[in-house]
Amino acid sequence: MDVMISDAVKYIGVDDTAIDLFESQYVVPEGVSYNSYIILDEKTAVMDTVDKRGMEQWEKNLLAALDGRKVDYLVVQHLEPDHAGSIARLVELFPEVTLVGNAKTFSMLPQFFDIPLEGHMLTVKEGDTLSLGEHTLTFVMAPMVHWPEVMVSYESKEKILFSADGFGKFGALSKTEGDDWACEARRYYFNIVGKYGAPVQTLLKKASKLEIATICPLHGPVLKEDLGYYLGLYNTWSSYQPEDKGILIAYASIHGNTAEAANKLADILRDKGAEKVVVSDLAREDMAEVIEDAFRYDRMIVAAASYDGGVFPCMQDFLHHLQAKAYQKRKVGILENGSWAPTAARSMKGILEGLKEVTIVEPVVTIRSTLKDSDIPGLEQLADAML
Numbered sequence: 001m002d003v004m005i006s007d008a009v010k011y012i013g014v015d016d017t018a019i020d021l022f023e024s025q026y027v028v029p030e031g032v033s034y035n036s037y038i039i040l041d042e043k044t045a046v047m048d049t050v051d052k053r054g055m056e057q058w059e060k061n062l063l064a065a066l067d068g069r070k071v072d073y074l075v076v077q078h079l080e081p082d083h084a085g086s087i088a089r090l091v092e093l094f095p096e097v098t099l100v101g102n103a104k105t106f107s108m109l110p111q112f113f114d115i116p117l118e119g120h121m122l123t124v125k126e127g128d129t130l131s132l133g134e135h136t137l138t139f140v141m142a143p144m145v146h147w148p149e150v151m152v153s154y155e156s157k158e159k160i161l162f163s164a165d166g167f168g169k170f171g172a173l174s175k176t177e178g179d180d181w182a183c184e185a186r187r188y189y190f191n192i193v194g195k196y197g198a199p200v201q202t203l204l205k206k207a208s209k210l211e212i213a214t215i216c217p218l219h220g221p222v223l224k225e226d227l228g229y230y231l232g233l234y235n236t237w238s239s240y241q242p243e244d245k246g247i248l249i250a251y252a253s254i255h256g257n258t259a260e261a262a263n264k265l266a267d268i269l270r271d272k273g274a275e276k277v278v279v280s281d282l283a284r285e286d287m288a289e290v291i292e293d294a295f296r297y298d299r300m301i302v303a304a305a306s307y308d309g310g311v312f313p314c315m316q317d318f319l320h321h322l323q324a325k326a327y328q329k330r331k332v333g334i335l336e337n338g339s340w341a342p343t344a345a346r347s348m349k350g351i352l353e354g355l356k357e358v359t360i361v362e363p364v365v366t367i368r369s370t371l372k373d374s375d376i377p378g379l380e381q382l383a384d385a386m387l
């Protein structure tokens, strides 16, 4: 994929369209890109490598961009294997290269690679700079903007922020050109970085002091225009504020009866004027997409069948995911189904009550086996309380 940044800063990343599950857990029907960049000045600096799945193509891109030159620096912003997977190959190709990282980078790096570091390390800390000639990199620590060793780099001549996983997005560049950015960036953000809202806020504060013309993330497109849009969404997401007014109804139904109740509740909400109602089947839909919607909207209703003295497993899994991703600051309604001893509501409440600033809306509605006319007033009451 030919991505134009500038004469001196080149994209040398690769698309992975053959991957089935990113991180062995996220479906990526349009693949993913592992972005890597090179700055060509008096000195050359490679900004991260790629997953070993893309190493062969990346090496070709790298050598083509170098056009006979050697690599002086490899800036390691993030050690996760989707970016660090080709570090050993780069060192093999250019044994004189200096690796640039922070103290945490170099304490973790030997866990992944057995490469000679003595005499080949430049340890940087917050605010340190590296001159490449006309281009100068300033390093900004971003611990837990996914992993503890993460740092980002600001190049001041061209005003480029190399943002590591920040502003990343699912989707191979060759398959998603012109696509809406937010949809897959939001799914990426909440599922991968979502737990780390506070560190992202810290990074955004640091970034607000920089004049940024281009953002070069490690996944997804290079961002050049209307940067306030992307920065604004990141501020909303990382502060756990809802992005849109709306109600997600996530249901876990065994034989379709809880699904029927969930859909009836959605109709009632729409009839009563809800701005937006999204209904998701946790047993069949992409869990990561439903998690994305849970964070996107300001309200959620969980509807589930009772099961084994608890709640149907896909709902338990969903709520545990939300807990792990620090779901918070939302209004949540509960609808349960049970044929002999309803237990789903108690089980769901047990998880929801532990979440920060989550308000459980009354009444909690219980249906028995199937939705009946006598259940409608309860659904109406829950709908009123949600609106």
Ligand code: FEO
Pocket (backbone or CB within 6 Å): 078, 080, 082, 083, 146, 147, 165, 218, 219
């Ligand atoms: Fe794209 Fe945290 O790795």
